[in-house]
Amino acid sequence: MTAIASEDVLDAEALRRAADLLAGSPVLGVAVVLAAPHPDLPREAASDPRRVRVDLLALASEQHTFVIHCTCFADLRPLAPVLAGPHAPYVVFPDAHFHLTALAGLGLQVPRVGCTRTAATLLAEGVIGRHDELEISALARRHLGAALPGEWLSGQVLPAWSRLEVVAAAAAAAPALLRVLTPELRARGLSRAYELECKLLPAVVAMEAAGIGVDGPHFLAIADGWRAELQVTEAEGRRAQLEKLISTYAGWPRDFLGDDGRMRTHLHPLATDSGRFACSQPNLQQVPSEHTAPGLRSCFRAEPGNVLVVADYAQIELRVAAHLAPCAAMREVFHAGRDPHRATAATLARKPEAEVTSHERKLAKAVNFGFLFGMGARRFQEYAEGNYGLALDLAAAERAREAFFSTFPGIAAWHRKVSALQPRSAREDLTVRTALGRRKRFLAGKFSFNAALNIPVQGTAAEGFKKAMIALHPALAELGGRGILCVHDEYLAEVPEEHGEAARALVQRIMQEAMAEVVTSVPILVDSRVARHWAE
Template identity: 30%
Template sequence: MRPFRHVADVETLSLVLDELRLSPVLALDLETTGLDPHLHRPRLLQIADGRGPVAVCDLQALGAGGRRSLNELLTGTAVKAFHNGKFDLKFLLSLGLKPRGPFFDTMLASQLLDGGLGERRHSLEALARDHLGLELDKELQLSDWSGPLSRRQLEYAARDADVTFRLRRALIPLLIREGLVEAAKVEFDCLPAVAEMEYAGMGLDRTAWAELEASARKAMEVEELRLLSLLGDGAQLCLFDGVCDRTNLDSQKQVLEALRRRGLPLSGTSRRDLLPLAADPAVAALLDYRRQAKLVQAFGSSLLRYLHPRTERVHPDYRQIGAATGRFACRNPNLQQIPRDERFRRCFTAPPGRLLFSADYSQIELRVVAQVTRDATMTGAFRRGWDLHRLTASLMTGRDLSEVSPQDRQAAKAVNFGLVFAMGAARLAEYAGQTFGVALSEEEARLFRERFFRHYGAVARWHESFRFDDSLETRTLCGRLRRFRERPRLTERCNAIVQGTAADILKKALAELPPALEGTGAVIVGSVHDEILVEGALSRAEEIVAKIGAVMEKAGTGWMKEVPTPVSISLGRSWGKAPPS
């Protein structure tokens, strides 16, 4: 292992920094007193440059003056390499330190190389073993870093920074070989934004959420009684021993038996089984009950447990490459699953004098399809600023654009999203009902499918191009790799390309936002699929809107040559877009 130098006074730090300023690459790692940057503190900052000893800087001993000197180094032009960099960046933010890129993250690099297969682990220990042949002992990771430090602890800390430096050197040729340099840059550049939105978190109105949960629970109970009544159980009373002889709505077997007693030809009680029979009052009531029960279960009092004791905000954990396509995933809590219903989103609020800005790409996945296929009709519609769902509705029904009804547009929405991902007629009819509440017969779905591909011929040819494609990988427009263990279905290929490219565009925008918003006091507080959430001052709202719009619309231009990527921005005191008074 490379030797280290313990830096615990400003004189030694000055000497070390003089040497490190000349280094083109710095591998950084932190040892902290815990995992929460709002409750715990960073103790050591280790810096390896692959030449001299690893600098193990005692942040507690160095104080504010030492941190200012370190900040000059961290904002210099050297590449900053991390492993799981968002963790370190959040703790550095807690000290007021904001390293500037370029960045490199060995964990993200490994995930990119994996291509969504999920066949390997991406921990520092796993990468050291796989790429360097080293076995790392992580016993001291959870040791006490708050008091006097032993030599073993200092050696442990220095080793991780040195290993990160060596891993970067080992991973670069692999990224080049796999054509992942551009995709890696997108991911690495996005690191500060991910750290910022986790550290900042979102405000949650505890009282409003509790009231909403109580309302949802009451609605669920009303639906429960209505359903039991329709199943013939509503009038039954509990027996003297307290056991109620009624259908257990959580038992699929009992619910199925009760529905069959109504003469319904069901083989199961899944949503797919139930939707074709949704005209039956009991089936409709069961679907309503389950929807309410899901809201209570997923978004009830459990969300309040995530309110931070110090900040009184929720700080989700975003997995930057959370899906095989490259899309974000979110947990603790999963804000990406918060219903779009304004009642729920209105509970997420900005503090007095500030607003939440919600910036959403318009029909981004369909725009990606237009770019990938270069379909003339689709591309032309987007260039003219038309609503593609209305256009498709017009083409499917033969009505003029001005005569398209909201119901026609909703059906066209199902057709657009279903058919660009190569659904057959039967699956399209099912998808329209499940996802958009549109009742389509299989014959109608077949007719719409035929008309869709007649008008969007390049999309049909794109699908056809995969018919004899036996390759086990796809690429997004920026080169992100999606690997498959076996020949993928057509829908999987299309989804990987389209959803992955949309994720690339969003991450490109996230990367550019922090520097664009610098000096405005605005911070990124969340990201939900094709949407970015920013919190900023009411007094600077116009400036913030302009900067967000400019950055997001520019983000996709490198890959979206023929199709614009407009952004819709709404703002208010809550995510529910209540306007400021």
Template identity: 30%
Template sequence: MTVKISSPNVSGVEANSNLPTAADPLYEDLMAWAKSRKRQFLRNRVQQSSEPIKAITAESETPSDSDAWIETWYTPPPLPSRIAKQKVTLFQSHSMNASSAPYQEAGGKVEAEEVKEIKPFISPSPVTSLSTPNHGSFEIGQQVVLRPDSQRVPAGIPIDAVLVIQEMYFNVYRQHQNIWCVWCSSDAFSGLKSIDSDCLIPLPKPVHTADIEGVSEIEFSGLNIDERLNSGLSHTPVKFEFVEDGQRLAEVLKPFQTCQVIAVDTETIGLDPLKDRIRLVQIATANQPVIIIDLFKVAKETLTPLCELLQGTPIKVLQNAKFDLKFLQQAGLPIAGKLFDTMVAAQLLDAGVRSHGYNLAELVKVYLGEDLSKEQQRSDWSNPSLSSEQLEYAARDAAILLRLREVMKPKLTGARLVETAKLEFDCLGAIAQMELNGMLLDLSRWDDLRQELERSRDQLADGLRKQLQPALLSTQLDILGNQASLNLDSQQQVLEALQQMGVPVKNTSKLSLIPLAEEHPPVRALLDYRKAAKSVQAFASSLPKHVHPITGRIHPDYQQMGAATGRMSCRNPNLQQIPRDKIFRSCFIPAPGHCLVVADYSQIELRVAAELSGDRRMIEAYQNNEDLHRLTAALIADKSLDQVEKSERQAAKAVNFGLIYAMGAKGLAEYAYNNYGVQMSLKQAETFRKRYFEAYQGIARWHGAIKRRLPREMRTMGDRLRCWQDEPKLTELLNTPVQGTAADITKAALAKLPTALRETEARLIGTVHDEILLEAPEGKAEQAAQILQQVMEQAGQHYLRKVPVKAEVAIALNWAEK
């Protein structure tokens, strides 16, 4: 907030007579703004309850109970009379020495003082208001902190928050108690707070001397609420030391060696760790200036103290840690030990309900209520002489991570997410290694595959046109009067042709076409063509573009929590979507002298579902090492196990993995075709679905229990949380604990593998959900395979106690040989 001074020369009495009354537009605007902020905060809380929230509009009916509650909860008291407004609070402490009471800036500790007496007194004169404030009084514009032992602190204000007093009024609801109306710069939700006077301790200096000049003569002619200008703490100067030589580096890092927590940040000249360099490394800790190290000027052989610190015992706090880990690894400064990633922590706390971005500026806004300038982010960091603005920007980015962590820690604890956060932090190093190592693509073989796929696509297109072209209306002519050629990528033309041929279809979506493919050959031909066209467009033509010019390998970007369930995703390129067909995977090969070691969990999601549901038949099948897909095929086809055919077992795969999430018949048919190439009619899907739930009654009961409750939050077996703002779908409620637990298991294995594989020289090169890939020297591939299998199974058994976990491993010369 900015207080505008309009009458600096009037007397104190005149100023008091001009203070706003309850009818002042200024006061009304201020309170309306505060009320709207508080209303949104309360609405966010109520949305977690069972009663749905509906927006109140002019056309809407009577507000719900929750909306009515929100409207009445925060009704500000009317401004009292001018006489009451002349009173402020005299704060007298009773300690060993009140005059030497320790007052520190935000983030420091304030010693508790016993309140002896609170008395009202008349507002100070203009002269005294301009002098250094007395510690026994508050003044408008003065900076204060909360008493550490205060019991009446509004929710949402951290104990070390700095508050700026804007105006004071008398509490009309509680006699003999003054209230200070303050602006809390650390509160992202409501901003304005009304706090009992005995909860506050004044600091000796005001925040903005320009804003309080002539404060006791103030006339509130305007009160501009500008959060960007008043986000306070993130714009205060940050102490730092810029290090350009190795000798000085050793000296300044000595105090950091015994710290429990440090923040680490980097500034780089680009975004590619394989070709770009780090310019600065920033190290921050409490009660020390931020150390900024210029790697362009500090000799590499003198970086040992920094390397030891990064490898040492302090917890390292980073933002988007994976980025910094890769650059530091390439610079010969690998980080080891415990990590805390503020971006990952924020994603966990959001629990699948994303309302903001995860860059540092947005996290600072959400969790600290401040604006963090990022103007220097895109400046030239390769310039031999860095500006003071660049150095301050770098120091601030590191220092603020410590405060973010302190705010996030209790939130993670309150949400029961500490163990999940530890899991995510522990596997950061493995994910960074996977991205740096990358996978090797046989470009010659891939080009042959591309040409073969293009020929196949063209042949399928010709065949499809011959079936559909005659069905086009004869009125579709080009400008020369000839019949127009059918555009296979035009949904409208294809739909019209299919309808002319008598196919009962209203659109050409895959979900609509799959059930009709068995009875209508043109539909089958259309699906085959689209699959071939997608293979060419999505993989064959684009993948070679991602081969790195320096390494000759593909280095994808893994999103650690790419799905709301906690499952990882992949992009640039998405290697997790590479088809399982051998023609595709055979193009991924190891480096010369190496082998691929590939392991995946056997039916991990089914095993998790068996554990969660307690289905007796499914659990016994796994305990007896039976083939669950064959068992399911026998149950739904009403056959003995030895009569089950290969095609029936393949169909049972789709049934097992689809129906644990309560898919409908249409969804099951589409899933079977997309993932297993199984042609299943709608009638067959309905029959399979009915028989499946008759056979696995534990699964059916589990589904029923979830369906009756329809909760708005679910947890994995590792306590990972997912929430929904609106009523969730049943499939999502069932999918979350199963897929999420499977993701937790894979991540637990990834976290342990870098250390377990150290002696084998094997490298992590990729993961696809329940599959992990290594590249190992030929002579140590067997050892690496044994370790990989052991680590994966141990990780699974940490979560599943009744159902055995099995990982299947293979040593191969390409990805397809698994």
């Protein structure tokens, strides 16, 4: 493993040295980090050299082929003359992600060397979780030269590729890469999860490209309302909340609203340990709720002539947990169409489910969500207070915990089983898996009981959801519609007004069926509605 000096300015000479290092050597990757403005670089880069990090990644050293990552340019054309040296071909990926510590994790003692996600290794990593992404990235890297379509290696710097085009190209390359990698993925039990991610990419590309319609003036008016309220508010708690809203959200229309009145985000299907999506710039998965910022979600709306379909899974984590644990009692609740919160409340209050009051049910809801993933009584007190406005003493919290576990003994057994892994975890690595085999590895001494409970459940739910997204992509297109956002267990589509009801039924059915393929022992329910705005 070799690295070029990290503070080099990217110029023809630096590229030449990189090529020499790569040629016929066991070098896997070379990073060039620009630390000083370069006269040939665009002004936006020169003004912020920190952001100009260009990575070179050897794909197949014998072919002198490498991939260049660049994080900061919306338009890559100004870079073309810099990159068009004698050592082409290059492929340019704007807006790649960096793992500056990744090679260090391999024992490479070179500061500031980056190991990047190429558009294709993007497909591979994450399937197994970030802790061991390098193993699978190296696999993809080894096969990448053979798997990429020929035009990628044409010797041309691809001009001004948008991030979307890059991901789209990765999606196009996915089948070939999948074929090559399948035997090794299968040996690791990862082929189903990997195949899912490959199939998902086109739907993600379309969703990012679509964006979501936003009423900019209304959004800004609401933000002005926050500022006005901050002026006259004394209460420290409310002030802090308003400051958070202003600093995080007020600039969204300016920063992210396109000329066409649509806001586009970056979705990252492979960026989390669990398999859920990450989302950034802006993070549309954390738009404040109606409770926190009334009216804000109403700014997210359908175009004239269209409607939104908004659908979300009902109690998905409880259902997945009932399936995975397994917990017969909880499965029975769902099979009978009963309410799991009412069931817990009945145990807690020692009365029939039919006589449970709304306050008792509210407490039980906190109990079910809180204790499912290993929360303790102490923490539950804060949780119930903070999220549900329920004040209870430690003894009451303990009673609630016992009521939960006696209502769902299968969940208690599941916790005991995972807890039993603890002694081994001090000296050996442990792995937990989702339904499709995606894995999360805990290195020796780094085991987390709670994460070992949570990640397979979260991840399995994410897999069912991703299956639904794959199926919905072509199905909605037949109605002239499209998916526009996904928020963990919630899906937003935009369809022509005349197909609103048909699309609602379609989305609900496909989401239910897709999740049922993964979660086979518990009925799956999706709530859905047709609306002009995101908010209810």
